[in-house]
Amino acid sequence: MDQPPKQIENIGTEIAFLWPDGRESYLPHEFLREKSPSAENQGEVDILGQRHGGDGPRVFPGVKIVDWEKVGNYAICFHFSDGHSTGIYSWGYLRKIDSERQAGSQQQQ
Numbered sequence: 001m002d003q004p005p006k007q008i009e010n011i012g013t014e015i016a017f018l019w020p021d022g023r024e025s026y027l028p029h030e031f032l033r034e035k036s037p038s039a040e041n042q043g044e045v046d047i048l049g050q051r052h053g054g055d056g057p058r059v060f061p062g063v064k065i066v067d068w069e070k071v072g073n074y075a076i077c078f079h080f081s082d083g084h085s086t087g088i089y090s091w092g093y094l095r096k097i098d099s100e101r102q103a104g105s106q107q108q109q
Helices: 029-034 091-108
Strands: 007-011 014-018 024-028 065-071 075-080 088-090
Touching (some): 075 091
Antiparallel strands (some): 007 014, 065 075, 075 088
């Protein structure tokens, strides 16, 4: 299980995480909303393989994080200005999407 961050701060339009290994992550509010792991956002597959949901907007310009709460010792739930608050972001998931974002940024350069 991934360890929780030592510190979480809201800095402007980004959430900053300081991880136990010293790594820092800066994830924009809009990016976190786009990557919400909720069934509403990602959709879910039933037993027959049919996908339900996840067909709504993919970008959320101007959305802000207005609050958050830790979920046990393994995740965090963000509350967004558009009312969305059902995604549970595990610490491992946050590190994964941060790495993917950084890799994507490097490929564009």
